[in-house]
Amino acid sequence: MRVHRITVRDVKGVRESTVEFPEHGVVVVEGPNEVGKSTVLEAFDKLLDPRLKASSLSKEVKRLQPVGRDVGPYVEAEFTVGGHRVRYAKRWLRQATTTLEILTPVHEQLTGEAAHARVERLLNDSLDRTLWGALRLAQTGDGSLAPLADSAVLGAALDAAAGSDLHAEGGEQVLEMVEKEFLAYFTRTGRPTGDYRRAMTDHTEAQHGVTEAHRRLDEAGRLLERQQSAREAVEAGADVVARARTDHAAAQAAQVRAEALAEAHATARALLGQARERSRAIVKDRRHRVELAEQVDRLGEETDLTERRRAEDHTALEQLRPLLEQAEEAVAEADQALERAEDVCDLARADVDHLVQVDQAQALDRLVERVGSTVARLVAARKAVPARPVGAQEVRRVRELQHRVEVLTAQHEAASARVRVESLGGHVEMARPDAGPGATLSLEAGEISEGALTDEVVVTVPGAARVVLEPEADGRSRREELQRVGEQLATLLADAGAADPQELAATAEATAAAQGAVRDLTRDLESLLAGRPAGQLREALDGAVPAALREELDALLEQARASTRHDDDHPLPADVPTARAVAHAAGVDVQSCREARRSAVAVHRERQQGAALLRARLDRADGHLESLRRQVERATSELAEARAVMSDGALDEEQARRATLLAQAEVEEAGARRALAEADVEGVRVRLGEAARRLEEAEEAQEAATATLHALTGQVEMAQSEGRSELYDLAVVALEESERRLASLDRRARAARHLWRTLTEHRDRAHATYALPYTQALEELGRRVYGPGFGVTVDDQLVVRSRTLDGATVPFEELSGGAKEQLGILARLAVARLVDPTQGVPVVIDDALGYTDPDRLVQMGAVLGASTAGAEVQVILLTCTPDRYAAVPQAQTVRLSA
Numbered sequence: 001m002r003v004h005r006i007t008v009r010d011v012k013g014v015r016e017s018t019v020e021f022p023e024h025g026v027v028v029v030e031g032p033n034e035v036g037k038s039t040v041l042e043a044f045d046k047l048l049d050p051r052l053k054a055s056s057l058s059k060e061v062k063r064l065q066p067v068g069r070d071v072g073p074y075v076e077a078e079f080t081v082g083g084h085r086v087r088y089a090k091r092w093l094r095q096a097t098t099t100l101e102i103l104t105p106v107h108e109q110l111t112g113e114a115a116h117a118r119v120e121r122l123l124n125d126s127l128d129r130t131l132w133g134a135l136r137l138a139q140t141g142d143g144s145l146a147p148l149a150d151s152a153v154l155g156a157a158l159d160a161a162a163g164s165d166l167h168a169e170g171g172e173q174v175l176e177m178v179e180k181e182f183l184a185y186f187t188r189t190g191r192p193t194g195d196y197r198r199a200m201t202d203h204t205e206a207q208h209g210v211t212e213a214h215r216r217l218d219e220a221g222r223l224l225e226r227q228q229s230a231r232e233a234v235e236a237g238a239d240v241v242a243r244a245r246t247d248h249a250a251a252q253a254a255q256v257r258a259e260a261l262a263e264a265h266a267t268a269r270a271l272l273g274q275a276r277e278r279s280r281a282i283v284k285d286r287r288h289r290v291e292l293a294e295q296v297d298r299l300g301e302e303t304d305l306t307e308r309r310r311a312e313d314h315t316a317l318e319q320l321r322p323l324l325e326q327a328e329e330a331v332a333e334a335d336q337a338l339e340r341a342e343d344v345c346d347l348a349r350a351d352v353d354h355l356v357q358v359d360q361a362q363a364l365d366r367l368v369e370r371v372g373s374t375v376a377r378l379v380a381a382r383k384a385v386p387a388r389p390v391g392a393q394e395v396r397r398v399r400e401l402q403h404r405v406e407v408l409t410a411q412h413e414a415a416s417a418r419v420r421v422e423s424l425g426g427h428v429e430m431a432r433p434d435a436g437p438g439a440t441l442s443l444e445a446g447e448i449s450e451g452a453l454t455d456e457v458v459v460t461v462p463g464a465a466r467v468v469l470e471p472e473a474d475g476r477s478r479r480e481e482l483q484r485v486g487e488q489l490a491t492l493l494a495d496a497g498a499a500d501p502q503e504l505a506a507t508a509e510a511t512a513a514a515q516g517a518v519r520d521l522t523r524d525l526e527s528l529l530a531g532r533p534a535g536q537l538r539e540a541l542d543g544a545v546p547a548a549l550r551e552e553l554d555a556l557l558e559q560a561r562a563s564t565r566h567d568d569d570h571p572l573p574a575d576v577p578t579a580r581a582v583a584h585a586a587g588v589d590v591q592s593c594r595e596a597r598r599s600a601v602a603v604h605r606e607r608q609q610g611a612a613l614l615r616a617r618l619d620r621a622d623g624h625l626e627s628l629r630r631q632v633e634r635a636t637s638e639l640a641e642a643r644a645v646m647s648d649g650a651l652d653e654e655q656a657r658r659a660t661l662l663a664q665a666e667v668e669e670a671g672a673r674r675a676l677a678e679a680d681v682e683g684v685r686v687r688l689g690e691a692a693r694r695l696e697e698a699e700e701a702q703e704a705a706t707a708t709l710h711a712l713t714g715q716v717e718m719a720q721s722e723g724r725s726e727l728y729d730l731a732v733v734a735l736e737e738s739e740r741r742l743a744s745l746d747r748r749a750r751a752a753r754h755l756w757r758t759l760t761e762h763r764d765r766a767h768a769t770y771a772l773p774y775t776q777a778l779e780e781l782g783r784r785v786y787g788p789g790f791g792v793t794v795d796d797q798l799v800v801r802s803r804t805l806d807g808a809t810v811p812f813e814e815l816s817g818g819a820k821e822q823l824g825i826l827a828r829l830a831v832a833r834l835v836d837p838t839q840g841v842p843v844v845i846d847d848a849l850g851y852t853d854p855d856r857l858v859q860m861g862a863v864l865g866a867s868t869a870g871a872e873v874q875v876i877l878l879t880c881t882p883d884r885y886a887a888v889p890q891a892q893t894v895r896l897s898a
Contacts, residue, residue: 001127001841002080002874008036008043009074011064022892024837024872026864030882031896037878038138038846043075047090050120053113054096061092072096078103082126083838088119128839135828136844137821174759182756185749196749199742206735213728220724223716230709237702244695251688258681261672268665268672275665279658285642286651292639299632303625310621317614324611327604334597341586341593348583355576361556367528368553372545374524379543381517388497389515390508398501401489408482416475420450421459431458774798777830781867785822785859792823800827818851822860825849829867829875837872846878849885861887 007018014036021027029037043064046052052061064073072094078087087101100115102108110118123129185196192200421430423443430441430449441449459467471479498504522541529537529546536546573579646654775794782790789806802811803823812820828843849857865888867873877885885891 001132003044003077003842003876004080004085005078006040006044007074007076008040010066010069010071011043011073011075012036012039012066014039015066017896019894019896021842021874021876021894024874026875026877026885026888026891027894028877028879028882028885028888028891029894029896030879033880035880035896037880037896041136041844041846041876041878043073044077047075047077047088048119048123050116050123052090052092053116054090054092054098056092065093070094082122084122084126086119086122088115126839128841131831131835132841135832135841136846137824137828137848138846178752178756178759181752185745185752190753192749196745199738199745203735203738203742206731206738209731210728210735213724213731216722217724217728220716220720223712227709227712227716230705230712233705234702234709237698237705241695241698241702244691244698248688248691248695251684251691254684255688258679258684261676261679262681265669265672265676268669272662272665272669275658275662279655279662282651282655282658286655289639289642289648289651292635292642295635296632296639299628299635303628303632306621306625306628310618310625313614313617313621317611317618320607320611320614324604324607327600327607330600331597331604334593334600338590338593338597341590345583345586345590348579348586352576352579352583355573355579357556357559359576361553364549364553364556368545368549371525371528371540371549374521374528375540375543375545378518378521378525378541381514381521382543384510384514385518386507386511386514388507389511390496390498390504391511392508394492394496395501395505395508398489398492398496398504401485401492402501404485405482405489408478408485412475412478412482416471416478418450419457419469420448422446422448426464427462429460429462431460771795771798774830774834777834778827781826781830781863782823784863784866785826785856816851818849818853818856821848822852822856825860826863829863829873832873832875833867840873842874842876844876844878847880857884858887861885862889865889865891 002023003021004023005018005020007016008014009016013034017036017040019029019040029040031037046060046064049060052058061073065071066073072091074089074091076087076089078085080086083105085103087099087103089097089099091097098112098115100108100110100118102110102118108118184194185192187193191197421428421443423445425445428443430443443449456471457469459465459469493500493504496504496507498507525540526537529540533548536548539546539548573582771794775792778792778794778800779790782792786805789804791804792800793802793804793809795801800812800823802809803815803819804810812823815823825845825848828845832840832843849860852860864875864877864885867875877888877891879885882893
């Protein structure tokens with residue numbers, strides 16, 4: 001394909017634009033951002049898209065419409081494809097139209113659906129869409145080239161480059177037909193599908209049907225056998241049930257006898273428990289009475305000890321009270337001393353601040369005085385600057401022109417003829433126009449005038465003759481140049497207001513002196529006011545002492561006057577160092593007073609804590625004594641109440657009587673326990689349970705056998721009515737039919753798979769073979785950019801996997817963005833040079849090489865030019881930076897403007 005012209009109208013932000021492309025070589029389409037460079041090619045893609053008819057209302061079409069304008073996007077292109085040069089146009093959304101004009105080889109004109117279908121057939125027959133998409137590098141791309149193994153055009157080109165014919169004409173179509181036949185029987189992963197899979201499924205289901213029919217036929221025979229076994233089981237179960245019932249009745253009689261012995265033993269145990277409980281209760285009462293008596297004695301001793309300790313703590317507290325009062329007085333005295341020291345310290349620090357303010361006011365006063373003097377001198381220096389300043393450059397220029405006048409005058413006089421006029425007796429007049437109007441020289445008899453003939457000279461003899469002497473032609477040009485330089489000198493002197501160069505030099509010296517004084521005084525003011533607000537410096541440079549400076553001085557003087565004090569006990573120090581020494585000494589005194597106060601506070605706090613501890617101990621002792629007295633009272637009362645109910649002697653007699661009753665109950669319980677053990681109550685219970693279980697199992701087995709017999713009888717009757725033998729015969733016939741159909745399909749499927757695998761292996765070997773010419777072409781272009789150490793690795797899908805440079809191999813994905821772009825452009829150029837020009841497509845690179853360094857950019861430009869020289873390769877470069885492709889030789893440029 002070759003693109004000759006693209007016209008877009010009302011597409012996105014482009015109102016109308018036409019781009020003409022040369023048929024081969026490099027064309028650079030340049031223009032600012034958003035001018036529509038990428039939009040032109042995007043519109044061309046939409047024009048060739050077979051899905052986007054003129055009547056389409058898809059989102060892709062609507063995105064072509066300009067924002068805020070109700071118009072129909074229009075795209076027209078002239079291009080050559082498959083030997084046909086065509087002009088094809090579409091308008092969408094508004095007044096939709098499709099037009100096609102085939103210019104060569106046979107002229108045709110079509111519209112509407114016919115035009116759309118004709119272009120679609122041309123593109124399907126002649127445009128390799130894989131190649132068309134791969135040879136374009138978009139703005140958002142990383143430079144990688146799409147897999148090209150499926151490109152028939154490139155495959156044929158690589159076959160030719162490899163010196164073999166691995167792809168016969170129409171080979172891809174044959175492979176597609178074989179693959180289509182293969183996919184009718186298998187999936188791409190080799191699994192059966194379609195009729196082949198259904199035949200397998202039908203055969204499997206037929207096998208299952210035969211198996212199931214045979215199983216059901218055998219099941220009918222087994223049902224008859226099981227029915228006879230069930231009858232025999234019912235008869236045997238009746239005998240087992242009768243024996244189990246006899247054994248169960250005997251076990252129940254033994255259980256009744258054992259339960260009577262167990263009840264007698266339980267009664268004996270209950271009586272024994274009552275006796276033991278009563279005996280334990282009387283023993284507990286006796287022990288409690290003894291514990292009460294011991295508690296009363298112990299509490300009395302503890303009460304006496306607590307009262308003695310309380311008296312000792314009370315005496316210690318009384319002794320501590322005067323010491324605590326002394327500590328409180330010491331703290332009060334320390335507070336007073338610290339307060340006096342702090343007052344003296346504050347006074348000393350205020351004196352330091354006051355003296356510092358006085359020094360600052362004096363320093364600021366000196367600064368104001370110096371600034372005022374400098375400002376006055378600056379004003380005077382500015383007045384001394386001439387109204388028309390003259391610089392050294394003007395002086396040099398005037399002196400150069402004066403010297404030039406002198407040189408030209410000397411040269412003119414030396415090259416001019418000499419004239420000598422002598423009056424022999426009469427009156428002679430000489431006039432020189434160059435000397436100015438009225439400049440006339442009169443010669444009397446015997447006088448002589450001699451000089452160079454640099455200008456016209458008129459000699460007049462009144463009443464006798466008038467002679468005009470003119471210089472030669474060269475003298476006239478010298479005179480004109482001398483006059484021009486003289487006029488320049490006069491103009492410069494007039495502009496400067498000087499009569500001659502000496503006066504101009506004097507004015508320049510005065511100007512330099514005055515301006516130097518202004519600069520020096522300006523620097524003095526900048527130094528004096530350094531660190532102060534810029535506004536104060538501007539005010540001083542304007543010729544006035546800054547008002548803020550005077551206000552600051554007045555404020556400092558007012559503060560100094562306000563802080564003046566009179567104290568006879570502490571007079572004001574003479575200077576700031578003395579005041580600071582006094583303040584330091586006062587601070588040391590304050591620290592000493594604070595240390596003394598902390599010591600007094602510590603002693604006071606220690607004695608307070610001792611007193612608080614004694615008071616707490618006294619409070620705890622009072623509470624403990626009260627508690628002890630209540631406990632003694634309760635224990636004494638409880639002991640008296642217990643003795644009132646029963647005396648100690650009566651309690652001892654009751655304890656002995658209950659011990660005798662307990663012994664008798666223990667003897668009776670032991671006899672009942674022996675009788676129960678001899679009766680083996682647990683064994684009787686176990687035997688009864690086993691007998692009951694066997695009876696239950698026998699009855700359940702009898703019921704189950706009866707139910708099984710009934711169920712089997714019903715199943716036998718149902719099986720006899722189903723005709724299972726006939727169903728088995730039908731299943732065998734269906735299996736034979738499915739086997740025949742599967743065998744037929746299996747032969748065809750295996751043949752298709754064998755042929756597809758053979759052709760695919762052949763194609764893969766071809767890919768591996770023709771990857772070499774593509775690799776060589778790419779490396780040839782790459783070595784022009786990177787040098788002889790450049791190499792690439794290309795897989796069988798013609799995808800660049802890595803780049804080697806001077807022995808270092810880096811995977812493509814790990815290359816920098818600039819290196820990926822460069823390699824992607826080289827790969828596209830290599831493909832474009834390999835394919836047949838009549839079947840190739842343009843290489844389109846949209847705003848690339850933005851990350852390429854200047855040296856590499858020059859090399860890439862040379863490769864772009866060399867790749868298209870002598871070859872019918874069409875390369876379209878889109879850029880908003882024209883200088884980026886300045887190194888491409890013989891590149892044509894198309895400029896798009898907004």
